Amino acid sequence: MSQATVLLVGFGITNRAVGAQLKARGCRVIATDDAADGQLRSQAAALGVDLRERPAPDDWPDLVAGARAVVPTPGLPESHLALGAAAAAGTPVVSEFDLAQRWDSRPTLAVTGTNGKTTVTLLAAAMLEASGIAVRVAGNTETPLVEAIADPQCDAFVVEASSFRLGHSRCFRPSVGAWLNFAPDHLDVHASLSSYRGAKAALWRRAGEHTTAVVNGDDPVVVSHTPGRGRVLTYGLSEGDYHVNGGALWAESEKLADIAELRRSQPHELSNQLAAAAVAMAGGAHLEGVRTAMATWAGLPHRMALVAEHGGVRYYDDSKATTPHAVCAAVRSAAPAVLIAGGRNKGLDLSPLAEVADGVRSVVAIGEAASEVERAFAGRCPAVPASSMDEAVGLATERARIGDAVLLSPGCASFDWYGSYAERGDHFARVVRAMIGGSP
Structure with missing residues (x-):
């Protein structure tokens, strides 16, 4: 993409990181923002990004026509004029996940779902770290994936994958992809419930023989999207490769923890811990690392x-x-x-x-x-x-x-x-x- 012009729609945290990485690779970057202020202008100038403030409706066709690709800010409504202009011009819309995977080949372990994403992402990362695997947490966090890949010290990335990013991903294929659950959400951004569901399903759209899907067997919507290729691991409160039985959490025939010894043990919390264990072990964590992280996991602020x-x-x-x-x-x-x-x-x-x-x-x-x-x-x-x-x-x-x-x-x-x-x-x-x- 060197020497190409890339259009960023919105210039928040994620697209500022995208802009920095594109400039470092020799691209011309144009960014638009409807709420630019002095600080945003200074950041754009420091990066060498051409910032266009509050484009009029008639401006979008020309902005899009001159771009090799369009990168929307996470949370951009699907009704936004920029996306319609890109579709009309045949200009590809890509996500930060697409760009990060193009630029870095290290494993990504991605977690999506209406609820529980942050818990499972952070707990899986803790399990991997306890197993001696250096990871960075990225995505729908304070650190976009395109920024995290600048760290040469980590072995893998644990990615909180929101529908906002997945929905615009064209080629993102995580090494491990977990879909936790599905319920209506973000209908102020997605055009319909079907569109939101399709954005989540994009996690497994490109599953191949070397990928692992972690499937919540207790959620029928998730189960209905189980990919037909690659390895599949299931989890659930009663059945699955990772399951609850006899007052304990199990990874197939290996006991992970007695529920009585866990600091968080409500049903949805047990489900999240099973999911995190499946993600982490698919990513190379060992049993003792998983057990250590489970024993000390105290949950997230503002979540029960x-x-x-x-x-x-x-x-x-x-x-x-x-x-x-x-x-x-x-x-x-x-x-x-x-x-x-x-x-x-x-x-x-x-x-x-x-x-x-x-x-x-x-x-x-x-x-x-x-x-x-x-x-x-x-x-x-x-x-x-x-x-x-x-x-x-x-x-x-x-x-x-x-x-x-x-x-x-x-x-x-x-x-x-x-x-x-x-x-x-x-x-x-x-x-x-x-x-x-x-x-x-």
Whole structure:
């Protein structure tokens, strides 16, 4: 691609890393951005990237026609004019994954799924590290894959593979690819549920005889996309190559861990640990490395994190749960619960929340989607709106009984009240601790 012109649509973290790598390889880079500021302009100038701000609709055909390839920023809506112009001009749209694999031949272990991607990615990386294999975690993280490949010291890359990146990948073929689950999500970006599903399925689209697919046997959508080529490893809570039996986790006939000894042992957490073990062992981890990482795994911040226990009530921060699917898993783990849910809906149908209504004593609905949350539980359990996190925690505490959990598991994005799910979860924790005054 040397001397070619490449068009970057959006100039955020990922495409800045893409731009740097393309410039280092002699390409001309044009970037567009609808929210450019002084800092972004300075970064573009430092990289030698031609930054075009806020292109008009009529500008896209010419921008695309002059490019060898188009690289969209992760999360660019499928309806964006740049993608339509690229299709009309026959200009290929590629992802950072495509470029990274073109430039580096080291193994990639990729993890996708509606929920659990970050957990499985980080745990699999820990298992590999404990086995003496140097890895970098990349992808849908703070480090794009095109940036991670600049590290000459690592043996492999463990990649959190979002639909945003997979959906635009043309030739990405990971050495190991795990698909954890499927449920509606990101319909504010993908044109339809079918399109979102197709983006996830792209993980295995190019599977070959030297690739390994890690398949969640408990998810029928995932199973229906099992590739017909290459090695297949299955996992599940009852059946699979990696499974649960007799109070323990197993890799075929090898015991990985007794559940009673694990720090995280709810059903969805056990499923994630089985998936991570399958990914890591397919990537070369040994049993002792897997066991060591499992024994010390404490979970992720903002994912069913116990904030406090007071007056016989447990308070959990599950702010990372931004889909109904994730909320349902959390409620099943914590029931009976008083649920704090809502925020900015990502174009999803929230009615599946009613599936766990029997485990919810009461609902406190927050944010822009408060009325949608209330409708989801109408006739199933009491629901009340709150106009702030302080009010939400107070109302939830009033409704909780001894033995209950107060569970912040929003099922929505955070961007109505907060800058991130982490900020939302941190605020929830501060409010809880202030309310109980540091009492045990």
